[in-house]
Amino acid sequence: MASQRKRSKGESLTLRYLILGGWALFCLAPVLWFLSIGLRPRIEIITPQPIYIPSFSLDAWHMIWDDWPMAAYLRNSVAAIIGSVIIDLVLAIPAAYSLARFRYRGRDDIGFYILSTRMMAPAIVAVPIFFLFRNLGLLDTIWALMLIYAAINLSFVTWIIRSYMLDIPKELEDAAKTDGAGEIRILWEIIIPAVLPGIITASVIAMIFAINEFLFTLLIASTPDAYTMSVALSNFTGGSDGVIYNAIALVAFLAFVPVFLVVVAIQKHLSRGLTMGAVKG
Amino acid sequence: MARIELTEIQKSWGPIIGVRDVNIEIADEEFVVFLGPSGCGKTTTMRMIAGLEDPSEGRIVMDGEVMNDIDARDRDVAMVFQGYALYPNMTIYENIRFPLRMRGVPRDQHEGKVRRAAELVELTDYLDRKPGALSGGQRQRAALARAIVRQPQVFLMDEPLSNLDAKLRQAMRVQIKHIQRELKITTVYVTHDQIEAMTLADRIVIMDKGAIQQIGTPDQIYNDPANTFVAGFIGSPPMNLVEGALEGGTFRAPGIEVGNLPTRHSGAVTLGVRPEDCTVAGMSSHLSGTVYGVEPTGDITYLTLKAGEKLVEVKADRDYRAPLNKPETVAFDPSRIHLFDTATGQRLS
Ligand SMILES: Nc1ncnc2c1ncn2[C@@H]1O[C@H](COP(=O)(O)OP(=O)(O)OP(=O)(O)O)[C@@H](O)[C@H]1O
Numbered sequence A: 001m002a003s004q005r006k007r008s009k010g011e012s013l014t015l016r017y018l019i020l021g022g023w024a025l026f027c028l029a030p031v032l033w034f035l036s037i038g039l040r041p042r043i044e045i046i047t048p049q050p051i052y053i054p055s056f057s058l059d060a061w062h063m064i065w066d067d068w069p070m071a072a073y074l075r076n077s078v079a080a081i082i083g084s085v086i087i088d089l090v091l092a093i094p095a096a097y098s099l100a101r102f103r104y105r106g107r108d109d110i111g112f113y114i115l116s117t118r119m120m121a122p123a124i125v126a127v128p129i130f131f132l133f134r135n136l137g138l139l140d141t142i143w144a145l146m147l148i149y150a151a152i153n154l155s156f157v158t159w160i161i162r163s164y165m166l167d168i169p170k171e172l173e174d175a176a177k178t179d180g181a182g183e184i185r186i187l188w189e190i191i192i193p194a195v196l197p198g199i200i201t202a203s204v205i206a207m208i209f210a211i212n213e214f215l216f217t218l219l220i221a222s223t224p225d226a227y228t229m230s231v232a233l234s235n236f237t238g239g240s241d242g243v244i245y246n247a248i249a250l251v252a253f254l255a256f257v258p259v260f261l262v263v264v265a266i267q268k269h270l271s272r273g274l275t276m277g278a279v280k281g
Numbered sequence B: 001m002a003r004i005e006l007t008e009i010q011k012s013w014g015p016i017i018g019v020r021d022v023n024i025e026i027a028d029e030e031f032v033v034f035l036g037p038s039g040c041g042k043t044t045t046m047r048m049i050a051g052l053e054d055p056s057e058g059r060i061v062m063d064g065e066v067m068n069d070i071d072a073r074d075r076d077v078a079m080v081f082q083g084y085a086l087y088p089n090m091t092i093y094e095n096i097r098f099p100l101r102m103r104g105v106p107r108d109q110h111e112g113k114v115r116r117a118a119e120l121v122e123l124t125d126y127l128d129r130k131p132g133a134l135s136g137g138q139r140q141r142a143a144l145a146r147a148i149v150r151q152p153q154v155f156l157m158d159e160p161l162s163n164l165d166a167k168l169r170q171a172m173r174v175q176i177k178h179i180q181r182e183l184k185i186t187t188v189y190v191t192h193d194q195i196e197a198m199t200l201a202d203r204i205v206i207m208d209k210g211a212i213q214q215i216g217t218p219d220q221i222y223n224d225p226a227n228t229f230v231a232g233f234i235g236s237p238p239m240n241l242v243e244g245a246l247e248g249g250t251f252r253a254p255g256i257e258v259g260n261l262p263t264r265h266s267g268a269v270t271l272g273v274r275p276e277d278c279t280v281a282g283m284s285s286h287l288s289g290t291v292y293g294v295e296p297t298g299d300i301t302y303l304t305l306k307a308g309e310k311l312v313e314v315k316a317d318r319d320y321r322a323p324l325n326k327p328e329t330v331a332f333d334p335s336r337i338h339l340f341d342t343a344t345g346q347r348l349s
């Protein structure tokens, strides 16, 4: 009886792994296919019959690094993204603290207003933003990208951090007060360390959004001075060479790898952050 | 090192009244214990003294200075919170040291003070751990250490021993009293536990439903309860309270007759007598009933008698045994009989 139950449990476990493994393979297939496209010669891509076992070639690899300023694109991406996340955190942490802790008239309306910036279709504000940055003289600079990415992400970065702050018992701050700490000290020494997982989660999600941002980047960037990885992809579609699929695939894959690694590293926090942002409010 | 006066204190949140009509003067170096059932306003009163909650009405004065508008951090008060409130990201060492850093205690004194506080609460082996890696009792002791590490004007302790086992609780009780006496720090202490209240307090404040019921020394509270709430709340098992009628100096209730009482009062009266002030099978008995239950505990036997519909508890001899429903008589110690007005619950003097 007991051994039977054990075996049936073992079987269901095997079955479970089979199903999950199958699903993982299904999800991973396009990524691997992409990688294989990036690493085969261009001729093999544009055949009418698919070639399942391609020959290996670093053509695309050499092309993106030697013929295109990919290093500069990469640098622009990294600078704009990190800059935007820093701006977000500097603004979002005090804002979230205020929204989580203090009661004032219109507090909940502010909360909704902040979130509503995410609900708007970005194309609506594209043109005004273009003129805004032209007048500021910031067109085609990574500073403009930083500001735009920061603006896009600020709302939910604030929201996620706020939801973590709501979880901090009020007694903790009361204890710090009676111990003699002022507001800034409390924020810096008690609150921020306690919500660090939330801050990390929000930052990573903000980075992912920023890496994938395309519309505004295309609007602002017109030369390699401000081109980022995402916009660089579009460079391989025009021009006299036609669509260079293997280079596109390789660049896309390269942009995907760091995001993937970061997500795996913070997986535990990420799921919590996303659900908390969703149910709390 | 501070005198505290609460005058006409009231605290309400909209229609909810947490605390009302609180008037109390706490002397310098006094140890005052707030005792009362859950939700009676103990924590709220304490938080107002700490400056974490503004009273809706009334004045809080410390050493002659009105404190109502003074921030918590500027009142020299150390508090142990009911929920520990340890800083989760800091080690126990850093937790205990935090108030020293915030209050500008010279750095070279930190180590020594933290170690001494940790020793007092027997926590020296856990200084490197984070609060998350401690048991409830250990966390509570860490919170206690954080409060006693500096020498504030006032200690506020909100059920600081509630999560300790009996042995440790007893030991910590002695420690707390010793520390308080040694440092001569005015202390307000909240508890559910009567034994804790009786053993620690210079004076006990009994609260119920947001209002003070009685303020007095443990002896006063025990021997002269101001009303039926206090009478029934203090003592374990609690005082027997029997409703009946007082007529010409004689109290009567089913199965109970007590004479030679003051003739000043008459009408609906509640008679109170503690189980230990009853003697089984006295010749001049006041109560005659039947045995309802017998509970030997080792050093004493609790006997429950049924008189009319009322159950009355009596402390009997340790060897006392009796079958159920056996008729039994009991005499009360006449000097320890309490009378209360049944309508108001107030003591009749
Ligand atoms: N922020 C608040 N808003 C509304 N009501 C509150 C608030 N804080 C406390 N109360 C109410 O005030 C009353 C007193 O609460 P308090 O925490 O002082 O009780 P307590 O005596 O400490 O109880 P316990 O022994 O359970 O800790 C309770 O009825 C509680 O519901």
Ligand SMILES: [Mg+2]
Binding pocket: B042, B043, B044, B082, B158
């Ligand atoms: Mg309480």
